[in-house]
Amino acid sequence: MLRIYPLARAETTVNPLPARAHPGYVSRVPVMHRQPPFERLFMATVSDFVIQRIKEWGVTRVFGYPGDGAGEFDGALGKAERDGTGVQYIRPTHEEICGLMATAHAKFTGEVGVCIATSSPGAFHLLNGLYDAQMDNQPVVAIVGQQGLNALGTFTMQESNLExxxxxxxxxxxxxxxPEQAQAVVDTAFRTALVRLGPAVIVIPHDVQGMKMVEPAPENWVSRSSAIAPSTAVVPPEAEILAAARLINEGKKVTFLVGHGATGATDEVLEAARLAGAGIITALRGKQVVPSDVPFHTQQLGLLGSLPSLHQITDCDTLVLLGTNYPYGQFLPKTGQARAVQIDLKPEQLGLRYPTELNLWGDVRATLAAIIPHLEAKPDLSWQQKxxxxxxxxENxxxxxxxxxxxxxxxxxxVIHEVNKRLPARAIVTADAGTTADWYGHHIRLRDGMLxxxxxxLATMMASMPYAIAAKFAYPERTVVCTIGDGAFQMLGMNELITIKKYLSSWSNPQLxxxxxxxxxxxxxxxxxxTEDGNPVWRTAxxxxxxxxxxxxxLLGFTGIRVRDDSEVEAAVDAAFSTQGVTLIDAYCSRNVPPLPPHITFEFAKNTAKALLKGDPLALGVVRDSAEALVSEGVERVKGKLGLGGGA
Structure with a gap:
């Protein structure tokens, strides 16, 4: 059922912490595990113990690629699978995919993502995915193999300093x-990943993997730890809560900038914005937090954003940053223009992008729930209405x-606009780095329940393919749409069609x-x-x-649809969404369509002109297609001003 978000105010009773979080998202809250008697694992190996321990941490699925450096551990995973006591082991075509899948799993579910690889070469391949987790603040644990203890530091085959x-x-x-150390290392890795919101790495030498497990004894140098997740529902002191509420109450033009760190706080964000009469901007990774049918949600900010978002930032007198590390300072208010408050669980990122007046170290949902009772309903909604x-x-x-x-x-x-029109309820959309991120920002509208x-x-290329597959494993009943450029698809994306073929039958809804x-x-x-350097395109590269x-x-048994003309787009997208299986739309697109920013800056225009004057080999097409796009934007804005179809 469509939810309506009226601009007119209605009296409501606010539940400080509603039970509903973002649909499909598992909140990172403590889960009490009943730990099995240690005698059950007494005759097991370190590998057996680690597998049991990660299950106690709530892990049901891992993304791995085998190799001899992790041979004993891989063998234990296989034995546990045969015994029915293991975890689901997903093996894509490359270790980099494993790392990206683990990160995507954490993003889409709120759980800890886990990836597994062998020693040096496999471990190195995980790095890109782990940096993705680090830079987007996601809890991931990597378990990697290593050569035997006696080989460390001896320059032997595939031995390197993995730490x-x-x-x-x-x-x-x-x-x-x-063996005595295994329990504490595993528990510390998971606990640290959850609290510090980043990747943790467990290295297990090959001989240690097969050692007999022993119960840690109460003795010096031995830690006995627990597999209990810490609470991250951190709330700042009452004085800071009151100060934040006062700052928001005093603003006349309040804007919320909402990031992925606010996932799970949808209701709190909307209620706080309702009371504050605020407009809402979402960072690109925060699209899923605020439904697109909220009328005062203007989507993204910056080169991938909207003009209304730019106008909000230019004119606001109060800025509330919620779970975001938005990195593009040139699009934030001028210093001194707006009073600002930031709420985030990453303390090192507080007050980093804009000179904030208040920095609240806390969970967005819990902190907003504490602030909301102190917010005063603004009678003047003209800012929000504008x-x-x-x-x-x-949108026109x-x-x-x-x-x-x-x-x-x-x-x-x-193509992306027509895809957006047909997204079914609770669909999941992934985008890649590159111009597909522009089209995702400009045209994809995530309604309530979508992800x-x-x-x-990091903005690494090719990630949208492993993201889409990880999303399909997490939510096999949902439709998943992956948008990707041909350059990224040629990296490792094409390979992952093989992974899809391998696991397709395990998904209850095969539509991808x-x-x-x-x-x-x-x-x-x-x-x-x-646009950045004023250089012509270098076609060799x-x-x-x-x-x-x-x-x-x-060739792999899926449906392939070629689109060579605009007149074929709608039928192609209709066919894809009516196919109960895997469909690849191969859209032969213009290379000159400009990913225009919402406001063409002087520098943008100057550098583009310089590039064309230097002999850009695609200059004619760039000029023609950019001119068409600019004329279209100008016409629509004029129509809106005159009330001829472009406005409200």
Missing amino acids: RVFADVAVYVQTIVS VATEMVEW EMAAQAELTYDDGVNPRR GDLSGR IIVVIHNNDLGQVSWEMR QDVESVDYAGWAE
Whole structure:
């Protein structure tokens, strides 16, 4: 049922901590585990113990790739599977995919993601996924193999200093060197990942993996630990709660900037915004927190954002940052323009992007629940109404941009725009780094109960494929849509169609749609060369070899749909959503469609002109297609001002 979010105020009784969190999201709260008698594991190996212990931490699924450095541990996983006492083991085509899947699992479920790999080469391949977890504040535990204890430091085959390797990425990294140490290392890894919101790494040498497990004794140098998750529902002191409420109450033009760290706090964010008469902007990874049909939610800010969001930031007098580490300071208010308060569980990121007046170290949901009873309902909703009116105009602009046609291929905006129209209830959408992130920001609207995500601060290419598959494992009953560029798809994305084929029968709803933006170009980098550095496109580096992606899908037994003209887009998307299986839409798109920012800056225009004057090989198409996009935006804005269809 569609929820209505009226601008007119209604009296409600506020439950300080409603039971409903974000649909489909598991809150990271303590879970009491009944630990089995140690005698049951007394004759087991360290590997057997570690598998049992991660289950006590709530782990039911791991993403792994085997190898001899983890041979004993892999053998124990196999034995536990045969005995019916193990965890689900998902093996994609590469260890990097394992790391990205574990991170995606954490993002989509709120649980700890777990990945497993062998020693040096496999462990190294995990790094990109673990950096994704680190930079997007996700709890992940990596379990990696190592050569035997006696080999450490002797330059033997595949032996390297893994603790040093992982020291930069991990919030905790430790090698288990004895059975007595295993319990404390595993528990500390999970506890630290949860509290510090980052990846932890457990290194297990091959010989230690097979050692007989012993119960830690009450003696010096031996820690006896527990598999109990710590509470992260942190609430700041009452004085800070009151100060934050007072700051918000005193604002006349309040804007909430909401990030993924507010996941699970949807009701609290909406109630606080209702009382404050606030407009809401979501960071790209925060789209799922605030439903798109909230009229005063203006989606994203910045190059991937909306003009109403830019206007909010330019005009607001109060800024409330909720669970976000929004990194683009050029789009935040001028210093001194707005009073600001930030709420976040990452204390090192408080007050980092804007000179805030108050920094509240706490959980967004619990902290807002404490603040809400002290907020005064604003009688004047003109600020919120202005925000909502501008958003209607912007949505008309986005629809107009999607209708433009180009001589050199399909409009990629049209493809994503039509996908958005057909998203079923509780769908999950993943986006890749590159221009697909622009189209995701501009055209995907996540309604209540939907989920969506991408590699955020790391912005690594190809992540949308392992993200989509991890989402399908977490929610096998839901429709999942992966949007990806052809450059990213050629990295490891194409391989993951093999993983989908391998596990497809295990999903209750087999519908998974992959949209490949096929423009034979590393598009985002091409535009960055022009707009950031004033350089022409270097086709030697930028061109992507054209491949029949739909044919590759068909080779694996999936449905492949080729789209070569704008007139074919709607039928293709209809066919994909009516297919109960895997569909790959191979959209042959124009490489010159500009990912226009909501406000063309002087620097953006100047650098683009410089690039064209230096002999950009695609200059004619860039000029023509950019001009069409700019004219369309201008026409829609004028129509909105005149009340001719573009406005409210």
